Amino acid sequence: MRTPALAPARGTLAWLLQLGYTTWRLFSRNGLTNHAAATAFYFLLSATPLLLLLSYALQLLGHIAENSVPATILMAALYEQLQLEHLTALGFIPRQTQLAAGGVGLVTLLLSSRGLVNAVNGAFKVIFPEQNRRNVVVSWVLPLVILPVLFLLMGLAALAQTTLSFLARNDFIGAGNAHVLQALNSAFGFAMVWALLFAAYWRLPRQHPRARDAAAFALGAAASLAALLLLSGVFFKLESYRSLYGALGGVVFVLIGGYFAFLLLYLWAQALYAYGKADITALEKLFLAGSGAGAGKLEGYVFGDTQRLLAKYGQVHPPGHALIEEGDDSKTAYFLYAGRAAVYKNVDGGRRRLGELNEGQLFGEMAYLLNEKRTASVVADGEITVLALPPQILEELMRHSAPLSRRIIDILCQRLERMNLASPG
Known part of the structure; x- marks a missing residue:
């Protein structure tokens, strides 16, 4: 027995082409653009109450800044870099925040956070079929923990980046040191x-994928x-964008940005x-090629090169070899890619030839x-x-392809019928 050889570059190119085609076909069929839109809406809804929390933080920082130089520098950095004065003037951040309003904001944040996590989980159920049902307590507690922690980490990272930019611009710690710290903060x-x-x-x-596969695709998604x-x-710095959308430009921009971000998130998950x-998928196309499945030209081009499958699963046997x-x-099954084989049944006095197998038969x-x-x-x-x-x-083939299963x-029914007719008595 020998195995067909294949040039590594050709095999990699064929695999990437088939992976990209399969990803896009599944992505379109699963309607993940709608899932991305719903998730972006819940993301915006979750981010809105954070403005109330930001106003609390600013008020607290203002009290601390009265007796602290670092707090004064931090507050000046926030107002300059994030343009908080403009947000306050437009009414996005209230100047005086009441406790009751803050409580409503927290409830809204918790409920919208749960909706965001459920939207992501719903999309993953479509991308990765056969999901298990999660415990009711976990389904409520997990969203309430993940989102606040996530926004807190994002806020800390943005706060550090903003502060470092302000310090570098005003030459408090030196441009070189600030750039190094900014790079470390970005890496974090x-x-x-x-x-x-x-x-x-x-x-x-x-069905959890391998950790290294999940890590590789997560790296691609993060990049x-x-x-x-x-x-x-x-794009956001363009003056034409601000003049076109006015005060609501930031809200529209966050919604659009969230939509594309979740599109990328789901696209890489679908690729995984x-x-x-x-x-x-490639084996399915090969097995159904002669059954009238009617693949299109693009699909025929993508899956037309079978050398990669031959290099991975193929075997070449000499005449007279008993597979x-x-x-x-x-329990191994075989697909006859090239050549002919005979089927024999042991009977009294020797072997009886039942028939032959031709190219394209499983x-x-x-x-x-x-x-x-x-x-x-x-x-x-x-x-x-x-x-x-x-x-x-x-x-996997039978679970993946209903036409191939049928x-x-x-074929199984036909063979059982022939064997019954060939049996003595």
Whole structure:
């Protein structure tokens, strides 16, 4: 037996093309743009009560600044960098905040936070099917803990970045030191976002992906969000944008930015799911190629190169080689890619030829589906090329593709009927 070879660059390119196509097809079919819009709305709703909390913090900071130079510098940095005076003048931040209003803001924050977490969890249920039901207590407590902690960490990172920018601009600690601290603070913020995405990609799906896969796709998502943040910063600074939207520009901008951020979040999550299904999808297209499935031109081009599958699952056997021996306990299924094979049944006095297998046929699946020993032998008529499929791959194929499952069941019924007719008596 030998295995077909494949150039590494060609295999990687084919895999990336199939992964990208599968990701986009699933992303479009699952309607994740609507999920992103709903999540962005809850994000904006969750961020709104934070303005009340910010006003509390400013009032407290103002009292501390009366007797503290560092607090005075921090307050000046916040007002200058975040333009808080303009927000206060426009009415977004109240000058005097009452306790009752703060209580309403906290309740709104908690309820909207739960809606945000539920929206994310709902999207992940669509991306990663077969999610388990979460405990009622956890479903209520978890959102109330995650979002306040998340906003607190984001606020601390933004506060540190703002303060460092103010200190560098006014030459309090030196431009060089400030830039180093800003870089460290940015790295900390990036690591925080990556850790959050990693936890979501790894733990939210019921069938947890491998930790290293979740970490790699979380890194891609974090990098994409960082690029989006940089582009958003450039776009928001354009004077035409401010003059067009006026006072509500910030709200509109946050909503649009949140929408695209969650689009990226779900797109990378969908890519993580497709990563585990790339081979399954390619095998499905190969097996159904001759069954009238009617793949389009783009799909035919993406999955037309079968060399990657041959390099991973393919086997080449010489004439007379027995792939399957009657009575064996093996459960591997095979797809006949090239060549012909004969099917034999042991009878009194020798072996009886039941028929032959041609290119494009799947065989050997009965042992796994019926959980029995091999019921017949399969021998190569000439040199043949097959794809060997372990039981877990066959199980994934049947769960992933209803047309392929129907085809396998139909073939199984036909073979059982032929074997019954061939049996003596």
